[in-house]
Amino acid sequence: xxxxxxxxxxxxxxxxxxxxxxxxxxxxxxxxxxxxxxxxxxxxxxxxxxxxxxxxxxxxxxxxxxxxxxxxxxxxxxxxxxxxxxxxxxxxxxxxxxxxxxxxxxxxxxxxxxxxxxxxxxxxxxxxxxxxxxxxxxxxxxxxxxxxxxxxxxxxxxxxxxxxxxxxxxxxxxxxxxxxxxxxxxxxxxxxxxxxxxxxxxxxxxxxxxxxxxxxxxxxxxxxxxxxxxxxxxxxxxxxxxxxxxxxxxxxxxxxxxxxxxxxxxxxxxxxxxxxxxxxxxxxxxxxxxxxxxxxxxxxxxxxxxxxxxxxxxxxxxxxxxxxxxxxxxxxxxxxxxxxxxxxxxxxxxxxxxxxxxxxxxxxxxxxxxxxxxxxxxxxxxxxxxxxxxxxxxxxxxxxxxxxxxxxxxxxxxxxxxxxxxxxxxxxxxxxxxxxxxxxxxxxxxxxxxxxxxxxxxxxxxxxxxxxxxxxxxxxxxxxxxxxxxxxxxxxxxxxxxxxxxxxxxxxxxxxxxxxxxxxxxxxxxxxxxxxxxxxxxx
Amino acid sequence: xxxxxxxxxxxxxxxxxxxxxxxxxxxxxxxxxxxxxxxxxxxxxxxxxxxxxxxxxxxxxxxxxxxxxxxxxxxxxxxxxxxxxxxxxxxxxxxxxxxxxxxxxxxxxxxxxxxxxxxxxxxxxxxxxxxxxxxxxxxxxxxxxxxxxxxxxxxxxxxxxxxxxxxxxxxxxxxxxxxxxxxxxxxxxxxxxxxxxxxxxxxxxxxxxxxxxxxxxxxxxxxxxxxxxxxxxxxxxxxxxxxxxxxxxxxxxxxxxxxxxxxxxxxxxxxxxxxxxxxxxxxxxxxxxxxxxxxxxxxxxxxxxxxxxxxxxxx
Numbered sequence: 096x097x098x099x100x101x102x103x104x105x106x107x108x109x110x111x112x113x114x115x116x117x118x119x120x121x122x123x124x125x126x127x128x129x130x131x132x133x134x135x136x137x138x139x140x141x142x143x144x145x146x147x148x149x150x151x152x153x154x155x156x157x158x159x160x161x162x163x164x165x166x167x168x169x170x171x172x173x174x175x176x177x178x179x180x181x182x183x184x185x186x187x188x189x190x191x192x193x194x195x196x197x198x199x200x201x202x203x204x205x206x207x208x209x210x211x212x213x214x215x216x217x218x219x220x221x222x223x224x225x226x227x228x229x230x231x232x233x234x235x236x237x238x239x240x241x242x243x244x245x246x247x248x249x250x251x252x253x254x255x256x257x258x259x260x261x262x263x264x265x266x267x268x269x270x271x272x273x274x275x276x277x278x279x280x281x282x283x284x285x286x287x288x289x290x291x292x293x294x295x296x297x298x299x300x301x302x303x304x305x306x307x308x309x310x311x312x313x314x315x316x317x318x319x320x321x322x323x324x325x326x327x328x329x330x331x332x333x334x335x336x337x338x339x340x341x342x343x344x345x346x347x348x349x350x351x352x353x354x355x356x357x358x359x360x361x362x363x364x365x366x367x368x369x370x371x372x373x374x375x376x377x378x379x380x381x382x383x384x385x386x387x388x389x390x391x392x393x394x395x396x397x398x399x400x401x402x403x404x405x406x407x408x409x410x411x412x413x414x415x416x417x418x419x420x421x422x423x424x425x426x427x428x429x430x431x432x433x434x435x436x437x438x439x440x441x442x443x444x445x446x447x448x449x450x451x452x453x454x455x456x457x458x459x460x461x462x463x464x465x466x467x468x469x470x471x472x473x474x475x476x477x478x479x480x481x482x483x484x485x486x487x488x489x490x491x492x493x494x495x496x497x498x499x500x501x502x503x504x505x506x507x508x509x510x511x512x513x514x515x516x517x518x519x520x521x522x523x524x525x526x527x528x529x530x531x532x533x534x535x536x537x538x539x540x541x542x543x544x545x546x547x548x549x550x551x552x553x554x555x556x557x558x559x560x561x562x563x564x565x566x567x568x569x570x571x572x573x574x575x576x577x578x579x580x581x582x583x584x585x586x587x588x589x590x591x592x593x594x595x596x597x598x599x600x601x602x603x604x605x606x607x608x609x610x611x612x613x614x615x616x617x618x619x620x621x622x623x624x625x626x627x628x629x630x631x632x633x634x
Numbered sequence: 635x636x637x638x639x640x641x642x643x644x645x646x647x648x649x650x651x652x653x654x655x656x657x658x659x660x661x662x663x664x665x666x667x668x669x670x671x672x673x674x675x676x677x678x679x680x681x682x683x684x685x686x687x688x689x690x691x692x693x694x695x696x697x698x699x700x701x702x703x704x705x706x707x708x709x710x711x712x713x714x715x716x717x718x719x720x721x722x723x724x725x726x727x728x729x730x731x732x733x734x735x736x737x738x739x740x741x742x743x744x745x746x747x748x749x750x751x752x753x754x755x756x757x758x759x760x761x762x763x764x765x766x767x768x769x770x771x772x773x774x775x776x777x778x779x780x781x782x783x784x785x786x787x788x789x790x791x792x793x794x795x796x797x798x799x800x801x802x803x804x805x806x807x808x809x810x811x812x813x814x815x816x817x818x819x820x821x822x823x824x825x826x827x828x829x830x831x832x833x834x835x836x837x838x839x840x841x842x843x844x845x846x847x848x849x850x851x852x853x854x855x856x857x858x859x860x861x862x863x864x865x866x867x868x869x870x871x872x873x874x875x876x877x878x879x880x881x882x883x884x885x886x887x888x889x890x891x892x893x894x895x896x897x898x899x900x901x902x903x904x905x906x907x908x909x910x911x912x913x914x915x916x917x918x919x920x921x922x923x924x925x926x927x928x929x930x931x932x933x934x935x936x937x938x939x940x941x942x943x944x945x946x947x948x949x
Contacts (some may be wrong), residue, residue: 186856198847203869213855247945263855556911606882 099126099167101150101271106164108145111157119145122163123329125322129270132297132304133320134335136311136350138542139513142327143307144249147273149174150305151191152181156382168271187217196256200248206232206245206259213266227561254285254407256294263544265296265350272297274306276375278313282404282569284613287629289316309542311354312615315339315622323347335619353544354617356572360595363397363579370395370563371416371531376425378411385411387587388425393564395530396561398554400574400595402610403584409567412584413533416565418442447477454536456516460508466494467504468520473526492585493522497552506579514545521552533565538573550577571614575599582605646941646948651914653937657930664926668919669712673705676889682725682913721920726909735902735924741748741811742894742901743928745836746886749821753828754879761836761864762871768841776833783830792823792896809898828882834877843867872943880936884929 104124110117120142127133134218137143148154150166150173166173168188171183193199201209207228214224232240235258237251257277264272265565274293278286294317297304306317314321314335314347321338323331323346330344342348369392378386386408393399401409414420416427418434427434429445437445453459470493471486481489491501497518508516517537524532534553538546554577556562568574574581581598583606585590591604602608612629616622672678678701679692687695696702700711715721721731760780764773799819800808807816843849844867852866891903898904902921909917941948 153850153853182856182858184856185854191851191854193847194849195847199851201848201852201866201870202946212857214863216855216857216861249946260851263851355767 098170100129100169101127101305102165102167103150104145104165104167104265106146106149106166107162108149108154108159109162110159118327119159120327123324123327125332127271127303127305129303130297130301131320132306132318134314134321135305135307135324136309136314136321138309138350138544139549140326141324142624143309143324144275145327147191147275147305147307148174151185151273164410183217186213186269187267188269189271189273190267190269191273191275192257192260192264192277194279196253196260196280197248199260200256202248205245205247206251206263210244210259210263210266213263217267227266228262231266232259234296235259235262237262252285253281257281257289260297261289261292265300265302268300269302271303271305274304276308277306277310279310283571283610283615284404286313286615287316287613293317304373310615311339311351311543311617312622315617315619316615316626318584323350339617348398351617354572355543355547355550355570355573356616358576360575360599361398361577361579362596363594367394369393370430372428373416374426374428376412376415376427377418377483378408378415379423380424384587386415386422389411389584389587389589391426391582391589391592393563393565394533395563397580398556398557398564398566398578399566400578400581401565401567401582401584402569402571402574404569406586407584408587409584410535412565413451413535413565416533417449447473447480447527448530448532450527450529450532452517452520452524452532452537453536454539455507456513456520456540459520460516460523462508465505465507466490466499467503469508469519470494470523470526473523477527489526490522496525496556497522498548512545514541514549517541517545517549518552521549521556525556529562531563531565533567535567536569537566539568546573553577570598571610583610649941649948650934650938653934657934660844661926661930665713665716665824665923666709668922669709672919677701678915681896716721716923721923722916724909724917726912726914726915726917731914731920732924734917735905738900738902738905738921739928741899742887742890742903745817745820745824745890745894745899745901746883748817749824749886750828750879750883752821753825753832756825757829757832758838758868758875762840762868764833764837765844766841766859766863768837773837776837780830780833780837783826784834785830786826788823788827788890789892789896791826792819792893795823796896809819809896811900816897816899820890820893820899823893823897824886826864828879828886831882832875832878835875839871839874840867843871846870867945873940876936876939876943880933883932887928887932888925923947 102124103126105122106124107121108119110119123146125135132474135143135146145154149161152173154161164174168184173184176184200206207225210228210231211221214227215221219227220387228244229240232243234458237243237255237258243251248259252260272293277293278289281289290313293304294301306313306316308314318335320333321335322329323338324343325346326406331338331342331347338347339351342351371393373392374390376386376389377384389408389412391399401412403409411420415422416434422435425435429448432441434442434445464472467487467490470490474481474483474486487504488602490504494501496504499515499518503511508519511519532553538549541549550573551562553566557564566574566578578595581591581593581595582589583598585606591598591602591607593603598607599611602611612625616625647828677692677774678699679687679695683695700708703711705776713812719732719737723729724731724734727734760776764776767773796808796819799806806819807813810816844863846867849862849866849871852862857866874911888903889905890901893899894904895907902925906918909921
């Protein structure tokens with residue numbers, strides 16, 4: 096018997112691309128025992144998923160190449176196994192779940208079929224597989240398991256789909272489960288449930304779990320030990336508490352410091368005349384009521400955070416305020432004039448006051464335009480703002496303002512990182528000198544360290560230029576550091592609305608409290624206390 | 635028994651009904667267009683009768699066929715006739731036009747059916763394997779072959795094939811029908827272009843499907859390459875492919891005019907050309923409506939195939 100269940104030794108993986116060889120991971124080593132949970136923590140580009148893809152034999156070769164190292168499962172090197180034998184390891188001994196269960200489940204087969212396939216591929220008789228699939232769906236907590244077997248992935252919610260993935264992965268009781276960002280796409284309350292399920296199943300089966308994440312909160316909640324990666328290199332490893340309390344490497348310290356939710360909360364000034372006054376907005380899509388009468392006021396230079404889980408109506412609200420979608424009823428007075436009854440010509444003029452920053456800067460920036468063209472396009476559309484001779488100068492100013500430089504003007508979006516692209520999107524919004532910017536999950540896709548920078552930038556703009564923000568987010572800690580007021584939405588209603596201190600320190604509603612306790616804290620001790628409280632309230 | 639509308643079968647039935655109604659509307663549009671276009675091309679009497687026909691003969695012809703009645707009355711009569719399947723007599727063959735057309739259409743239908751079955755099977759296998767090792771030797775070979783196949787004009791292939799296989803080698807008959815051997819050349823020639831086009835579409839669509847997340851999941855489950863290609867990826871990749879198969883099949887149902895003419899194959903394409911040349915307009919009109927009806931039915935089948943393949947369309 097080998098010393099460890101899994102041992103990765105001196106693994107290096109490189110990718111041969113058109114622009115040269117990219118060394119995705121360099122010389123990394125870690126190990127994992129039965130019953131243990133190891134987290135690989137890292138930001139995008141850290142190579143945190145590469146070693147697990149190598150373990151699962153999912154790296155396409157070419158362009159990928161494993162240039163050195165061994166991956167030992169119970170002492171046997173997976174990299175030296177004959178193909179047939181290697182294939183039989185997948186699913187039977189090691190299984191994997193992924194970030195986005197909707198795209199990782201085959202859309203044209205029923206979930207029952209897909210679970211049965213995991214079993215029959217490795218030799219289970221089909222009659223037995225049928226019974227087993229039903230048992231698995233029941234175990235992971237899918238309602239009406241019998242009927243659910245014949246349903247397709249699109250008929251389930253996000254959390255249920257991840258449960259289906261888990262059922263499929265655990266069908267053959269593997270020794271090792273690899274979970275690649277398993278809860279990143281899920282709402283906080285659902286995330287807590289899925290992580291709890293994983294832990295329960297681990298205790299039942301004694302399997303080892305390798306969890307890949309960017310989220311310190313997930314590490315604190317579920318992991319025993321953690322491996323921190325930066326730019327393909329393993330920079331630090333240890334128990335979760337050790338690494339959190341006494342980080343050795345500067346990068347680990349930076350990551351821990353960047354985790355949101357620790358700063359001083361805003362104390363908003365007394366409220367005077369609102370710039371935006373929203374009353375009783377309603378919207379219905381077919382039989383689905385997306386907004387059931389939403390009312391609130393927003394002052395100049397104030398940040399209103401809108402938080403809620405998917406389906407709460409928060410994005411619908413943003414779309415309606417910008418008239419990207421028409422409301423069924425209600426009014427929204429912008430400096431005394433109703434946005435909803437304006438003529439297209441009036442609305443066109445007003446567009447420059449109201450700007451939007453979207454979640455995914457990769458999609459919201461035209462890839463064939465330079466940064467200069469992207470930002471100055473606003474003035475092509477609204478020529479009265481700035482004479483053409485001053486465009487170059489102003490673009491340079493805006494770039495400096497968002498923390499980039501004038502030298503970036505001639506580059507294209509793909510030459511920037513995600514955080515830089517979001518800065519370009521913000522510079523573009525600022526070009527029109529708006530008074531209100533609506534951010535729809537504007538920092539959700541960014542790494543924590545970048546997230547902190549972008550939020551600091553938005554806060555600076557708010558202070559210096561008096562811009563008001565409607566900041567839509569599902570992530571409560573982010574909101575805590577930045578918002579003046581917080582609006583909690585659930586199923587198309589505002590369930591709670593107050594200053595950030597009121598909502599975070601003394602939530603009035605159960606739903607708000609549930610959201611707050613479901614959110615994961617990066618501190619393993621606080622997280623342990625949260626978990627104890629949650630278990631107590633559950634029993 | 636009719637299944638309840640919220641059951642899967644009920645949803646399917648609703649879907650089919652919706653598509654059928656849409657098809658029916660287009661069919662009605664076509665009937666209107668065929669009628670008025672045939673009037674727009676000029677006085678039917680002048681078209682049907684020889685150039686040297688006298689004025690009395692034309693007048694007689696008009697009275698016989700009700701051409702002096704108001705246009706709307708004529709249209710009503712025409713619609714009534716079409717619904718009861720009465721397209722008038724073939725002027726040249728002295729038999730009901732519909733019978734003449736249906737006889738030819740059966741030949742075309744068989745030709746199209748056999749050709750498209752062979753094309754679909756071959757193109758799916760070749761395209762899928764090319765996509766599985768994209769950039770490899772097999773992929774490059776199949777790319778060259780399919781590109782040539784999609785580009786070469788079929789009349790040229792038909793003539794070359796006759797010269798090589800019928801004249802020089804004397805293995806196959808040059809034209810006509812009568813034995814199974816007569817089918818070989820027309821099928822082979824008609825096979826080439828749709829095969830070339832569909833291979834390209836299958837390859838492109840399969841490359842996308844094979845790099846998808848659900849294929850990654852299947853690999854993580856330990857599924858073998860065969861089922862990954864032909865079970866996981868193929869069914870997802872088939873949606874755009876089916877559309878193109880439909881297009882290609884439609885052009886064969888229309889009557890492969892040139893190929894049928896070259897091989898003297900008694901299909902609807904050859905019939906249509908012959909009837910136009912002989913000014914047998916009842917046959918031409920009947921042929922247009924019969925092929926149109928066939929294409930509408932085929933499109934309905936394509937829609938059904940979509941729904942069968944992809945549950946998201948059903949719901």
